[in-house]
Amino acid sequence: MSFKYFLTSLLVFVVTTVRLPAAAPGVTESAILEIQQLAQSGAPRLALYSLGQQQPDLTKDPVGWMQWEKVRVDVFRESRDWQGMATRLAALPPDLPVGFQRWARTEQAGALIKLGRVSEARTLLRELIWTVNLDEPEAGVQLRHWRRLIIDSYLAGKELNDAYQASNWFIRDYGSNDLEDRLLRARIQLSDGYPDDALILLKGDLKETQAHTLYLLALLRSGQRPPRDIVKAGLRKLQEKGLTDQQKTILWAVVAEAAQRGKDRGTNAMALERVIAASDTSPLPGGLFKLDADSLWVSYLEYARYLGNRAHYLIGQDGPWFEAAKKAGKKYPVRARSLYATLVLNGASEASRNEAATAFIASSHKLPQGNTLLRELFLKSDQYQDYASIPLTARYVLVDIALADSDITLASQLMATIQTPPEGIDRYHWELRRARVFVLGGDSLRGVAALQTILKTHPSLDRSQLDQFLQVVFDLQTVGANKDATHLFIAVMQRTDDVQLKRELYYWMAESAKAEKAYAEAARLYLKSAMYPDPKAMGPWSQTAHYQAAEALAEAGMVADARQLFEALLRVTTDPGRRAVINHALQKLWLQKPQPG
Numbered sequence: 351m352s353f354k355y356f357l358t359s360l361l362v363f364v365v366t367t368v369r370l371p372a373a374a375p376g377v378t379e380s381a382i383l384e385i386q387q388l389a390q391s392g393a394p395r396l397a398l399y400s401l402g403q404q405q406p407d408l409t410k411d412p413v414g415w416m417q418w419e420k421v422r423v424d425v426f427r428e429s430r431d432w433q434g435m436a437t438r439l440a441a442l443p444p445d446l447p448v449g450f451q452r453w454a455r456t457e458q459a460g461a462l463i464k465l466g467r468v469s470e471a472r473t474l475l476r477e478l479i480w481t482v483n484l485d486e487p488e489a490g491v492q493l494r495h496w497r498r499l500i501i502d503s504y505l506a507g508k509e510l511n512d513a514y515q516a517s518n519w520f521i522r523d524y525g526s527n528d529l530e531d532r533l534l535r536a537r538i539q540l541s542d543g544y545p546d547d548a549l550i551l552l553k554g555d556l557k558e559t560q561a562h563t564l565y566l567l568a569l570l571r572s573g574q575r576p577p578r579d580i581v582k583a584g585l586r587k588l589q590e591k592g593l594t595d596q597q598k599t600i601l602w603a604v605v606a607e608a609a610q611r612g613k614d615r616g617t618n619a620m621a622l623e624r625v626i627a628a629s630d631t632s633p634l635p636g637g638l639f640k641l642d643a644d645s646l647w648v649s650y651l652e653y654a655r656y657l658g659n660r661a662h663y664l665i666g667q668d669g670p671w672f673e674a675a676k677k678a679g680k681k682y683p684v685r686a687r688s689l690y691a692t693l694v695l696n697g698a699s700e701a702s703r704n705e706a707a708t709a710f711i712a713s714s715h716k717l718p719q720g721n722t723l724l725r726e727l728f729l730k731s732d733q734y735q736d737y738a739s740i741p742l743t744a745r746y747v748l749v750d751i752a753l754a755d756s757d758i759t760l761a762s763q764l765m766a767t768i769q770t771p772p773e774g775i776d777r778y779h780w781e782l783r784r785a786r787v788f789v790l791g792g793d794s795l796r797g798v799a800a801l802q803t804i805l806k807t808h809p810s811l812d813r814s815q816l817d818q819f820l821q822v823v824f825d826l827q828t829v830g831a832n833k834d835a836t837h838l839f840i841a842v843m844q845r846t847d848d849v850q851l852k853r854e855l856y857y858w859m860a861e862s863a864k865a866e867k868a869y870a871e872a873a874r875l876y877l878k879s880a881m882y883p884d885p886k887a888m889g890p891w892s893q894t895a896h897y898q899a900a901e902a903l904a905e906a907g908m909v910a911d912a913r914q915l916f917e918a919l920l921r922v923t924t925d926p927g928r929r930a931v932i933n934h935a936l937q938k939l940w941l942q943k944p945q946p947g
Contacts, residue, residue, distance in 0.1 A: 382421055386428070394429035398422065408443065416450050423457050430631070432464040452478060452492075459499055468507040475500055494524060501534060505637040510542040513637065529555060536564045541637035545571040559597050562587065567604050567638075570611065577612030581605055599625055599632040603639045606649075615653035620684045622646040626726050627719040643731040650691035657685065658692070668693055668702045675709065687713050694741060695733060707741035721751045729760075738767040746772045749787070762791025778808055778815060786822045794831040797822070798838070805841055813848060824858070832862035853882045857895055860902070869906035873899045888922045900935065909942050 381404060388397035405418035419442075426435035439458035446454070455474050462471035475496050497520055504513035517538045524531065532551055539548040548568040555561035566583055569575040584605040588598060606621035608614075625634065626646050634641065654671075657663075663670045675689035690713065693706030714720045727733075728748060734740050740748070745764050752761035765787045771780035781804050788797035801822060811819065820842065826835040836859050843855045860875035880895035881887065888896075900915035916936050923929050 385421055385425065389425045389428040394425055394431065397425045401425065412446075416446070419454075426461075430464075432461040436461040436465060436467075456492075456496070456499070459503075463499065463503050463506050466506060468503040468509075471503050472500060475503075498531075498534065501538070502636070505538065505541065505635070508637055510538070510637055513538045514542045514544075529558065529561070533560055533564065536561070536568070537635060537638055540564060540567055540571065545569075549574070559587075559590075559593060560600070563597065563600050563604055567607070570604070570608050577608040578614070580608035581612065581614060581617060584608065595628065595632040599628045599634060600638075602628075603634055603641060606641065607639065610649070615649070615656050616684055616688075619646070619649040619653050619688055622649050623684070623687075623717060623723060627717060627723040629726055630722045631719070643726040644733065646727065647691065647695070647731060647733055650688040651695070653685070653688040654692035657689065665696060666698050668698050672702075672706070675706075683713055683716070694744075700741075704741045704743045707744045711744060711747050721754065724748065725751060737764055742768070743772070753787070758787065758791040761787045762793050762796075765791075766793070766796060778804070778811075779818070782818055782822055786825055789822060789825045789829060789831075792829075794826060794829055794834065797826065798831065798834045801838055802841075805838075805845075809845075811845070813846075813851065816842060816846060816851065820858075827858070827862055827865065830865070832865045836862045849883055853879045853891065856882060857898075860895075860898065864898075864902055864905075867905075869902045870908070873902035873906060873908070873911075876902060893919060893923065893928075897932070897935075904935075904939060904942060907942075909939055913939050 385397050385401050388394075388400060401418060401422055405422075406414040408415040422438065423435060426432070426438070436458055439454045439461070442451075442454055455478055459471040459474040459478075462468070462474070479493075479496060497516075501513055501516045501520065504510070504516060517535050520531070521535060532555060536548040536551050539545065539551065545568040548564060549572060552561045552565045552568065556565055563584075566575075566580050566587075570577060570580045584601050587593075588601050588605075593601075602621045602624040606618055606625060609618035609621060622641065622645055625641055626643055657674065658665075658671065661670070661674065663674070671689055671693055675686045675693070678686035678689065687710055690706045690710035694703055694710055697703035697706055711724060714723055717723060724744070724747065728740050728744050729737075737745065745768055749761050749764045749768070752758070752764060765784050768784070771777050781800065785797050785800035785804065788794070788800055801819070804819065808815075820839075823835050823838045823842075826832075826838070839855045839859045839862075843852055846852065856875050856879035860872045860879060863869075863872035863875055876895045876899035880892040880899065896915055896919055900912045900919070903909075903912035903915065913936065916932050916939070919932050920929060920936075923932060
């Protein structure tokens with residue numbers, strides 16, 4: 351017997367409990383409810399921002415801080431942001447109360463298991479196991495949870511024999527009186543090739559949906575029921591009300607496997623679509639099924655090949671396949687998608703493959719969670735080894751999906767493979783969008799190159815187009831590419847006679863110089879903006895630019911010049927609030943030594 355099983359058997363001797371802090375006086379139920387509602391409404395980032403605004407300082411209110419940290423973990427869980435949860439919990443201060451640390455490490459281990467980082471998770475769990483106080487009163491509950499997490503880690507890592515052995519120790523120590531334990535045990539038996547054992551284990555729990563689902567799978571894998579009966583039973587179960595999304599996904603997976611065994615190709619493809627489309631929100635439990643995007647591609651191809659053989663279609667002659675797919679249309683959408691999928695992968699020409707991809711995508715968008723289905727099929731499949739090999743029309747759509755999901759990095763990577771806009775889309779606006787995606791995706795060099803290309807290929811731009819162009823240059827400033835932004839401001843200035851635009855450009859160039867801490871240059875540019883085209887102007891714009899120039903001069907150590915600018919502003923400013931701000935700035939200058947010389 352290996353050391354890890356020996357370790358598992360010893361867990362019963364080491365016990366602990368995690369005592370979470372009581373609710374802090376400043377942590378109201380209504381405040382927590384508001385955060386939870388934000389997360390559940392699809393705005394987890396806003397929820398985390400709002401939480402950060404309300405969470406007290408750790409040093410001043412440690413109990414309140416820990417209570418809010420628990421809420422933060424709930425937000426991560428609600429949005430399935432396992433990476434965010436793992437990162438946050440790993441960075442917690444080391445001197446927190448022992449009970450809170452154990453809770454945090456337990457949650458961190460669970461997140462790591464979800465991420466597939468099972469070795470790291472087991473390291474945390476073993477550390478928890480060996481560093482506990484044996485006398486803590488609720489130790490048994492926590493120990494049981496840790497041992498279940500260890501089994502989950504084996505399943506997530508597809509270490510099925512290890513999971514089976516660990517579950518044997520678990521049942522030996524705790525028995526099988528708990529439904530959750532029996533369900534976990536049944537999953538392991540089904541994953542490791544013991545469906546008959548799962549039937550015996552679950553026979554008394556068939557009123558519970560998950561147990562019933564696993565029982566159907568055990569009947570299928572043991573050969574005690576024909577596949578068509580399992581398909582019918584699974585589809586019938588799916589009609590029941592009150593099923594959770596997770597329960598539906600597992601049922602669809604059972605239907606898919608039964609249909610595949612029974613050569614019911616259409617039902618297999620339909621069920622797999624539901625499983626793959628739910629992979630983000632309701633993923634299948636680890637180890638139980640081997641279903642992924644490539645399983646669905648294979649299913650589409652097998653169904654289409656069956657239809658094609660029956661109709662005597664030939665591979666390489668795309669016309670009949672397109673005609674059959676269009677005819678299937680709305681009445682038989684899975685059949686249509688299967689035929690289009692065959693053309694996407696095996697079309698005789700690039701034009702055919704792109705046309706098929708367009709039709710396939712249009713049909714997929716009608717499915718619940720169709721965007722997830724498309725992401726999985728094109729981005730997580732061995733059919734496409736790199737983004738450039740994906741049909742161009744699919745890449746256009748995948749960029750939009752990535753942007754909708756706030757995955758700017760993916761959108762940027764996909765955009766890098768696209769050089770031309772979609773048909774019917776204004777080229778200028780598409781190129782600007784492409785440049786912005788690069789900039790926001792962290793590829794400012796490619797973004798700058800795209801903007802420079804726009805200026806070269808569009809020699810005549812009106813004021814509205816230049817304003818749109820400048821919005822992307824402002825994005826460059828936001829990400830810190832200030833020198834590149836300045837070069838582009840200069841390029842725009844050279845091609846416009848608009849006086850107001852030029853004075854604005856001087857101002858934004860000054861902003862870039864200030865961000866680079868080139869304060870003297872910033873002051874020069876602010877004053878250019880203030881005095882263009884009239885050196886004596888003192889309107890609202892000029893006053894603002896003069897004020898910024900004075901601030902920059904003070905930063906540059908040119909205190910006397912800064913003082914003169916502030917005093918000049920006082921002579922023309924009548925607003926009491928503005929005068930107070932300027933006077934305060936002047937007072938600060940008295941504490942600043944002028945630069946020698």
